[in-house]
Amino acid sequence: MKHYFKKVEHRLRKGNGEFLAFSVVSVLICTIAIYFIAIIQMSSCMDDLSKAVTAASRVAAIDENLKDAKKDALDIAKYQLKRNSAIKKVSVDITYPVKNEWTSGNYILVTVKAKIKTIAPIKTKIHKKQILVTIEGISGQSIVIPSNVAQTGILGGSDATNYTSWASRLGFDCRPVAQLWLKNQTYSYNIATIGGLYCVAVKPTFGKTGDRIRVCLEDGQYFDCIMADVKGADATNPYGHVKEGKVSVVEFYAKGDPSNSASLASPIGKSSWLGKKVKKIINMGRYPRL
Incomplete structure (x- = not known):
């Protein structure tokens, strides 16, 4: 009986050693994985x-001064x-790494900082x-x-007009822009x-027909346009058409069947724009050829 208990004690001690080794290896593997x-x-x-720093x-x-640039860059960085x-x-x-002034052609150094906390148990x-970027020096009214203002974001085809069909029929203020496009479609x-x-x-809030505008989106993208027309009374909000309780700011003049004014080519616009809200529009003045 005494011999039996010694054998049991020996096995338990041996098992404890294996369990301890397994525990140490498991902790090591988990640490490496983490x-x-x-x-x-x-x-x-x-x-x-x-x-984020690229978008910011x-x-x-394209901002007009350092104060606006810092605010807009922070908004874009947080969005991203x-x-x-x-x-x-x-x-x-x-x-300013070179000249300490906000002028077109001068350089600015944009820095985005943030705390990053990973799953590793280390200090954040x-x-x-x-x-480093160059100031574009866009002048105009922002x-x-x-x-x-609740926005739909850029809709593309669901807020677009068949310009292929309508351009030759437009009159009044729209006519000069339409004639310019008809010469080179x-x-x-x-x-x-x-x-x-x-x-x-767009609505007259942003300018008049023939003006050049820059549409700036919430994620830092932007695209330059010419106002081929202004949205009329059917656009009941000062910033655009109301669609299902939200405002569509930009209406595209798009490709379509010349004999069918209701038809549109698809897709309309760049896919990365779609759904993005308009942060601001910069009016850059009259198109020079008008």
């Missing part, structure tokens, strides 16, 4: 930070990073990305869409263009 996932997570966050610098370069829960406390700084650090993304500018209709 840090491996954290590295992937950090790489993804830094990639998002790079995209793009919108900052809001879907990444590991990124917190986003901030933007803009400095502030990371940053920087990009009309910001108030945040309390070009399209981009199925939208009629004049000198590389997209033909659109």
